[in-house]
Amino acid sequence: MVKWRGRRRSDNVEDRRGAAAGAGLGGLIILLLRFIVGRFGIRGIFILAVVGIGLYMAGVDPIALISGQQVAQSEDTTIDDETLEFVQVVTAETEVVWSQIFAEEGYIYEPPRVVMFSNNDRSACGAAMAQMGPFYCPLDKTVYFDPSFFDELARRFGAPGDFAAVYVIAHEVGHHVQTITGISAQVRNAQQRARGQGEANALQVRMELQADCYAGVFANRAERASDFLDEGDLEEGLRAASAIGDDTLSRQAGREIKQENFTHGSSEQRVRWFRQGFQTGDEDDCDTFNASTL
Ligand SMILES: [Zn+2]
Secondary structure, three states, X not given: OOOOOOOOOOOOEEEOOOHHXXXXXXXXXXXXXXXXXXXXXXXXXXXXHHHHHHHHHOOOOHHHHHHXXXXXHHHHHHHHHHHHXXXXXXXXXXXXXXXXXXXXXXXXXXXXXXXXXXXXXEEOOEEEEHHHOOEEEOOOOEEEEOOHHHHHHHHOOOXXXXXXXXXXXXXXXXXXXXXXXXXXXXXXXHHHHOOHHHHHXXXXXXXXXXXXXXXXXXXXXXXXXXXXXXXXHHHHHHHHHHHOOHHHHHHHHOOOOOHHHOOOOOHHHHHHHHHHHHHHOOHXXXXXXXXXXX
16 A cells, blocks of 8 residues: 555645536536426426425425435545545655656756546547546646546456556656656657658657656655555556556457557566666666667
């Protein structure tokens, strides 16, 4: 278990879970009122108000009656608060580590925003959907994810544990680092000059493996600076890195394993680069672009 409880929380995390459902309920009530006015005129609203007040005085919340969700929502709150605190603390730890690394080179680190959503949301890069998995949008410099992905990681991909979630967040923060250092832009330019999709994908793999290596650098530094990890955490991270390798995902989906279609690297490569970053804690050891073997 990562030692995250009671630590400093980041202000850069936005919890948008349940936002869409709330808007849906409001919209539903407006539609209902429009229907009643259209059908029965203003008198309809009057009757509805009388019925509503009657129910309220009898101890029934009419809104809860319409939505039918009030009770379930209040039960969820404790679990949700825990997820939020966990993500805020992990984000804060990444801010400390990357601020330190940037300061060593004489730069100031501007951290990303982190948005948690449920089911779907909007990013500057287009729709954010739970089934896309966590991603980083360079246009609004924000990490997006539906935390239900972490359950999926445990159940479907066989990579449980809170450090698996830390690894995923740290990987996306790694993409933020690549963006603000200009690496992402260089890769995109090179991809535009690439001959064919295979070559463009190969560049994408190097980019993803570097983000894995950065996640390892983060884990090393967070451990050294604030005793963040516990026994078994590294194994959880390595298992997660292995579980979401392109070859493993292809095999699970029953697809043919073709190296030229890889965009994130094989399980073995992802494990190797995460481990590389973790062993040295030096981001200079994450130069996947000039590595002869990945
Ligand atoms: Zn990635």
